[in-house]
Amino acid sequence: MNREGFDVAVIGGGLHGLSAALHLARAGSRTVVIERHWTGRHASGATAAGVRTLNRDIAEIPISLEAMEMWHRMASIVGDDCGFKAHGQMRVAEREEHMPALLQREARVRALGYTHEEMIDAAELRRLVPALSPHCLGALISRQDGAADPHRTIAAFRRACEREGVTIAEGCGVTSAERRDGDWHLSCGSRRFTASAVVNAAGAWAARVAALFGDEIELGLRASMMIATERVAPLLKPVVSVVGRALSFKQSDQGTLVIGGGLQGSAQLDRARSSVHFSVLAKGAKAASDLFPVVRGARIARCWTGIEAQTRDHLPVIGVSPNAAGLFHTFGYSGHGFQLVPVVGAIVADLVTEGRTSRAIGAFAPERLMQGRAAA
Amino acid sequence: MKDASMFHKLHDPGLSAVTVYIDGQAVAAEAGESVAAVLLRQPAGWSRTTPISESPRAPYCMMGVCFECLVEIDGKGSVQGCLTPVREGMSIIRHMGVRRLSA
Amino acid sequence: MNGGHSDVLIVGAGPAGMAAAVSAAGLGLSVRVIDDQVAPGGQIWRGIEAVAASPRLARLGDAYGEGVSRAAAFRVCGALYEPQSQLWQIEPGFRAFVTRDGEARVFTATAVILATGAQERPVPFPGWTLPGVLTAGAAQILLKTADQVPEKPVWIAGCGPLPLLYMTQLLAAGGSIAGFLDTTPRGRMGAALRHLPGGLRRLGDLVKGLSWSRALQRQGFPIIRQVTELRAEGEGRLQRLSYRTANGRGDSVPAEVLLVHEGIVPNIHAPLALGCDIRWHEGQHCYVPVLDEWGEASQANVFIVGDGAGIGGMEACEPRGRLAALRLAARMQKLGEAAADAAARKERAALSRALALRPLLDTLYAPRPQVFAPADETLVCRCEEVTAGELRSRAVQGQPGPNQIKAFTRAGMGPCQGRQCGYTVAHILAAAQNRSVEDVGFYRIRPPLKPVTLGELASLDEQETAA
Numbered sequence: 027m028n029r030e031g032f033d034v035a036v037i038g039g040g041l042h043g044l045s046a047a048l049h050l051a052r053a054g055s056r057t058v059v060i061e062r063h064w065t066g067r068h069a070s071g072a073t074a075a076g077v078r079t080l081n082r083d084i085a086e087i088p089i090s091l092e093a094m095e096m097w098h099r100m101a102s103i104v105g106d107d108c109g110f111k112a113h114g115q116m117r118v119a120e121r122e123e124h125m126p127a128l129l130q131r132e133a134r135v136r137a138l139g140y141t142h143e144e145m146i147d148a149a150e151l152r153r154l155v156p157a158l159s160p161h162c163l164g165a166l167i168s169r170q171d172g173a174a175d176p177h178r179t180i181a182a183f184r185r186a187c188e189r190e191g192v193t194i195a196e197g198c199g200v201t202s203a204e205r206r207d208g209d210w211h212l213s214c215g216s217r218r219f220t221a222s223a224v225v226n227a228a229g230a231w232a233a234r235v236a237a238l239f240g241d242e243i244e245l246g247l248r249a250s251m252m253i254a255t256e257r258v259a260p261l262l263k264p265v266v267s268v269v270g271r272a273l274s275f276k277q278s279d280q281g282t283l284v285i286g287g288g289l290q291g292s293a294q295l296d297r298a299r300s301s302v303h304f305s306v307l308a309k310g311a312k313a314a315s316d317l318f319p320v321v322r323g324a325r326i327a328r329c330w331t332g333i334e335a336q337t338r339d340h341l342p343v344i345g346v347s348p349n350a351a352g353l354f355h356t357f358g359y360s361g362h363g364f365q366l367v368p369v370v371g372a373i374v375a376d377l378v379t380e381g382r383t384s385r386a387i388g389a390f391a392p393e394r395l396m397q398g399r400a401a402a
Numbered sequence: 403m404k405d406a407s408m409f410h411k412l413h414d415p416g417l418s419a420v421t422v423y424i425d426g427q428a429v430a431a432e433a434g435e436s437v438a439a440v441l442l443r444q445p446a447g448w449s450r451t452t453p454i455s456e457s458p459r460a461p462y463c464m465m466g467v468c469f470e471c472l473v474e475i476d477g478k479g480s481v482q483g484c485l486t487p488v489r490e491g492m493s494i495i496r497h498m499g500v501r502r503l504s505a
Numbered sequence: 506m507n508g509g510h511s512d513v514l515i516v517g518a519g520p521a522g523m524a525a526a527v528s529a530a531g532l533g534l535s536v537r538v539i540d541d542q543v544a545p546g547g548q549i550w551r552g553i554e555a556v557a558a559s560p561r562l563a564r565l566g567d568a569y570g571e572g573v574s575r576a577a578a579f580r581v582c583g584a585l586y587e588p589q590s591q592l593w594q595i596e597p598g599f600r601a602f603v604t605r606d607g608e609a610r611v612f613t614a615t616a617v618i619l620a621t622g623a624q625e626r627p628v629p630f631p632g633w634t635l636p637g638v639l640t641a642g643a644a645q646i647l648l649k650t651a652d653q654v655p656e657k658p659v660w661i662a663g664c665g666p667l668p669l670l671y672m673t674q675l676l677a678a679g680g681s682i683a684g685f686l687d688t689t690p691r692g693r694m695g696a697a698l699r700h701l702p703g704g705l706r707r708l709g710d711l712v713k714g715l716s717w718s719r720a721l722q723r724q725g726f727p728i729i730r731q732v733t734e735l736r737a738e739g740e741g742r743l744q745r746l747s748y749r750t751a752n753g754r755g756d757s758v759p760a761e762v763l764l765v766h767e768g769i770v771p772n773i774h775a776p777l778a779l780g781c782d783i784r785w786h787e788g789q790h791c792y793v794p795v796l797d798e799w800g801e802a803s804q805a806n807v808f809i810v811g812d813g814a815g816i817g818g819m820e821a822c823e824p825r826g827r828l829a830a831l832r833l834a835a836r837m838q839k840l841g842e843a844a845a846d847a848a849a850r851k852e853r854a855a856l857s858r859a860l861a862l863r864p865l866l867d868t869l870y871a872p873r874p875q876v877f878a879p880a881d882e883t884l885v886c887r888c889e890e891v892t893a894g895e896l897r898s899r900a901v902q903g904q905p906g907p908n909q910i911k912a913f914t915r916a917g918m919g920p921c922q923g924r925q926c927g928y929t930v931a932h933i934l935a936a937a938q939n940r941s942v943e944d945v946g947f948y949r950i951r952p953p954l955k956p957v958t959l960g961e962l963a964s965l966d967e968q969e970t971a972a
Contacts, residue, residue: 064909071912177912196903256480256920256956257453259502280915281453281500285959302952304594304602305611308966311959320503322960325480327920328951408637408742408762412652412678413561432651434543434555439651447742448636454890458741460636462887464643465548466541467624467772469888469920469956470634478607480920480956484646485589487543 028218032058032193034378035212035221037200037235039065042356042363043227044183045371048104050225051190053379058219059192060212062199062231063298066180069229069363072332074252074274074286075176076265077365079142080115080168081131083341085389086366087140092385093369094142094170103368105189106182109175109279113263116167118151118158118317124269128166142168157261157318165266173265173276176364183367195219203238210239210352223352223378230295230333232343232357239350243343244395246336248361249293249300250286251307253314255324257281266317273313283324285314288361291331300331336360337395344370344390346377354378355392408447408460409439420490437483437494438464438471449473449483453500472497479503511537511585513833514601514614516592516775519547520572520819521811522620523579524826526586529618532834536584537612539603543588545576547622547811548642549819552650561652564677566670568819569649593953595778597804602953602965609961615837616806618829619776620822623769623812626791626872627925628663629879630735633765634887637743641766645671648678655762658683658726660746662735663766665870669717671764676724683760684727686748688767688873691731697869706861733875737763767872771813774922777950779804785943788867789816791928792947799832799849800825808832816867820859824852877932885933886926888919893933900937907931907948920956923948 034050036043039061050057061067077097079090101107119125132145146154147164154167187194198214203224205211212219228235233245258281265276272287289310293300307329315322337343337358347353356374359366369385376383415432422431422440431440438461441449448458449471461471464484471483474495483494513529515522518540530536546553550572556562557573579586587605594602601612625640632638641661647653648671658681661668672682704711722728734749737760746763749755770791773783782795782803793815800808808829811822828849835845879885881894891914899905899913907930910916916930917923923930927948935942 064903064906066912181913194903253959254918255959257500259500261503301596302594304596304952304962305600305965305969308962308964308969311962312966315959315963322958322963323479324503324959325920325956326953326959326962327918327956328922329953330951406761407656409647409653410656412654435651435653439647439653442647443653452890457634457890458636459634459887460639460742462634462639462643463625464639464646465624466955467921467924472920478958485541485591 030058030193030217030219032056032219032221034058034223034225035060035210035219036225036227038227038229038232039194039196040068040070040227040229041066041180041183041367042359042370043225044180044187045367046225046227046356046374047192048183048187048190049371049375050378051187051192053375055379057192058221059187059194060198060200060214060219061194061196064196065184065194066177068298069332069334070180071176072252072330073176073364074276074284075174075179075364076115076274076276077110077174078115078168078171078265078362079365080166080171081117081143082362084138085341087135088386089369089373090365091140091142093366096368097174097365098170100368104182104186106178108179108182110172111263111279112170112172113265114154114167114169115171115265115267116146116154116165118165118266118268119163120161120268120270122163125164127269128164132166142170154264155262155266157320158266159317159319162317171265175279200235200238205351223354225354225356225374225378227356229357230293230335232335232355236355239347239353241347241349241353241392242396243392244338245358246338247293247295248334248336249291249331250334250361251289251291251302251310251329251331253285253307253310253329254327255283255321256327258283258324261318261320268313268317271313273310273317275314275317282327283321285310287313293331293333295333298333300333302329302331334359334361339394342366342390343392343395344373344387345392348393348396407443407445409442411443420488422488422492422494424494425496431488433489434487436464437473437475437486437488437492440488441471441473441483441494448496450497451499456499508603508610508612509537510613511535512614512837513537513616513618514539514599514612515584515618515620516601517547517620517622517811518542518545518579518586518588519620519622519811520549520575520822521826522547522618523575524823525618525620525810525830526584527578527582528827528830529833530583532830533839534830534834534837537587537614538584539587539590539592539601539612541589541591545579545586545588546572548646550576551646556649565649565674591955592775593955593957595775597779599806602957604957604961607961609957609964611965616808616833617779618808618810618826619813620811620826621772621775621813623771623816624924626767626770626876627929628765628767628876629883629885629893629929630737631880631883632737632739632743634884635737635739635743636741637739637761638737638763638765641668641671641764644764645674648674654678654680657761660684660686660758660760660763662686662688662732662748662763664689665766665768666714666866668764668766669714669721672721673717682724682726683758684729685721686732686735687728687730688732689730689870690873691751693869693871697865700865700868704862704865706858710862733873735765767876768870769812769816770928771815773813774924774950774954776802776807776809776813778952778954779807781807781809786815788864790872798853800829801832817860817863821856824856824859828852828856877929878936879929885929886916886919888921888925889915891916891926893929896930896933897937900934904938905934906946907934910934911948917948922950
């Protein structure tokens with residue numbers, strides 16, 4: 027049996043797997059990315075690619091701000107700016123009763139010393155997004171935020187990996203893992219890989235991969251639905267979400283309107299398929315046309331869902347396995363992992379190569395989802 | 403693009419004659435025939451210019467699968483002209499390049 | 506938002522859909538038929554009711570005239586008929602999302618019969634996006650529905666029965682032909698004749714085809730054989746047409762209208778949306794749904810009839826439609842199993858007769874290899890304007906499949922949703938990666954099937970809130 031030997035095997039060729047591999051290779055590790063289908067097949071290829079620090083969980087703010095600094099110099103990291111445009115992200119209040127929540131959020135992050143989120147009034151809102159319906163009252167905005175091009179991002183991270191000598195094994199699903207002589211031995215069909223460290227970046231399938239190594243982790247699923255319209259003339263620049271409704275609305279570089287916001291389709295893990303439910307998606311179309319009345323006549327070109335992991339506290343799992351030697355987890359991004367891609371790759375590389383990281387990742391420890399499981 | 407028409411009609415519509423407006427210009431048509439058929443009889447037989455290179459396109463398949471005949475009809479944008487029968491007074495606007503949304 | 510429930514929802518009111526509807530309604534099932542067009546007939550009998558009353562009926566031929574009685578029978582069969590209704594999504598269960606007159610509605614049904622027919626195989630070549638280049642099928646639809654013919658003598662390029670039929674109809678209508686560029690490759694007749702013993706069961710059709718050919722040859726317009734390459738040129742519209750033949754001869758001629766045709770392929774978007782299995786049909790160079798002997802797909806209670814089941818021609822449509830109706834009637838206890846089996850034997854005999862000529866036609870008119878290997882400068886994806894050259898260079902970066910190529914180049918992301926580029930992309934990938942087309946696969950079909958507006962989709966939520 028031909029065995030391919032590496033320092034680190036990253037399971038999962040989504041953006042988090044590629045970013046971890048890239049940073050590991052730069053830290054000097056011989057790295058392989060083992061991907062069951064192809065790079066970016068699931069959540070990474072289905073994302074709206076929002077680059078957002080706005081309204082994040084307080085525990086995520088430090089790494090999110092560091093990631094944002096990296097996004098603003100992305101070309102120096104992966105050789106391409108990934109189509110990132112910093113036109114801001116905003117969370118709009120449609121009604122008076124939605125304003126207090128936004129004001130409290132602003133006060134809370136300011137009290138913690140952060141300045142990236144600020145309230146704007148109706149006049150500034152109108153200046154930034156003239157197409158927005160005049161009934162909107164104000165918004166919380168993060169001006170340095172924006173959005174990128176998901177496929178360009180996948181391509182850029184992949185190319186950067188290849189330039190650093192990372193091996194990318196596609197069409198390769200890991201079916202067993204065994205620890206012998208200080209190495210993990212991974213079987214993927216007819217291929218065998220060995221590596222002293224393994225990174226679990228398997229997205230929606232991460233709990234199954236963890237189980238191969240003896241880690242039982244509680245993990246849910248999301249199948250967020252997305253709409254893209256035909257190309258239309260420039261309508262807005264920032265990414266707009268709204269209080270009290272499932273809506274995220276932006277315009278891509280190509281001119282298509284991209285509408286998401288977390289409305290759920292259905293996912294089947296075993297068949298690696300997910301489906302759109304139009305009666306549910308109708309709510310997203312309704313929200314979009316309420317906020318931007320002019321889009322009612324825009325034609326929908328396609329809708330899709332991506333399958334992704336969701337934790338019960340909506341925080342990711344980033345850290346060292348408490349049970350399995352040489353196993354590191356990075357998954358469970360619950361629909362907001364795209365922006366964190368560059369920084370988490372660096373964190374994982376720290377953990378694998380130095381055994382520690384200077385970033386605050388305590389809130390993301392895998393143990394929090396394993397104890398609950400053991401007790402249940 | 404000011405040459406002769408590409409297609410012509412073999413009969414006079416007689417009582418079925420209607421007038422439609424292509425980019426504001428009155429044009430003779432026959433009730434029930436498709437918008438795409440009428441467009442192909444015009445000296446400028448194209449239906450739109452593309453959103454990317456702004457090159458002209460004309461109805462190609464006439465059965466709803468090529469989407470080259472997308473036009474604005476009575477205020478509704480990106481409508482398939484080959485699937486839309488003409489009516490008296492119908493307004494047909496050719497899309498020029500990327501579509502501009504209007505309320 | 507619910508527009509109503511029926512035992513059976515039939516999508517498409519062509520020969521197969523109408524036969525299924527007449528049969529199912531006759532057997533006591535409640536039937537709803539939705540169709541894109543303004544009137545019944547599908548593509549074969551397009552415009553039949555309007556033409557029936559006019560002197561034009563005679564010159565469109567006998568086979569077209571047969572549609573008069575079929576449309577009349579369909580009108581009175583008791584099925585709910587929803588013309589000008591665009592099906593934009595169908596979900597298991599079944600829920601069909603339909604827009605009619607700018608209003609979205611949802612119909613539910615216990616079973617679905619997809620009679621969505623076929624489309625002409627896309628034939629990409631440099632300049633095929635120029636105004637003035639149309640399919641032969643498009644020209645035939647213009648003749649049937651608008652009594653409309655090319656202004657000047659027209660060039661026709663391609664192979665298959667349709668160009669011959671159209672040229673015959675065009676001449677009968679008083680139109681004229683500049684020339685026929687026959688793209689049937691050398692040696693096809695010999696290969697096809699191996700299927701003659703089976704084809705003899707349809708001797709009448711063979712004779713009819715040959716008589717068209719002979720009559721056309723007597724007309725005196727140039728017929729150029731074994732054409733392999735086409736090129737359309739012009740400033741804003743077709744002005745010049747170049748071609749090349751297998752033995753290297755070629756010419757460049759002025760042209761205003763060029764009609765192309767290289768056979769037809771089943772519409773597989775709706776079956777794929779429902780998760781039905783498809784398989785590669787080697788003889789017809791396309792995907793066909795996997796069906797049992799009643800026309801039922803891999804998803805229970807989804808039936809596929811007509812040319813959407815695999816190209817079988819007009820005579821195969823009606824038996825296929827009736828077989829599906831029989832099976833559903835038996836399943837819904839409107840008909841005994843034995844009676845359904847007995848009636849099905851008759852339909853299967855008719856189907857087998859109808860398909861007898863198919864292997865011969867498939868072989869004779871198999872698309873020339875150049876259809877799938879257009880020159881680098883050819884726009885393969887008409888909507889997103891992606892060239893064959895760009896696809897080829899991407900094809901060898903890793904081993905991308907159609908869905909990755911779509912993500913990276915946007916080919917297949919435009920309003921036609923891959924209907925015009927799907928097969929070409931698959932062939933380009935297969936050639937570049939030295940794989941079979943079947944192995945490369947096809948685009949994942951993303952809903953909606955037709956570009957519904959955000960407002961129409963939103964109206965479903967508004968109706969629900971109001972209810």
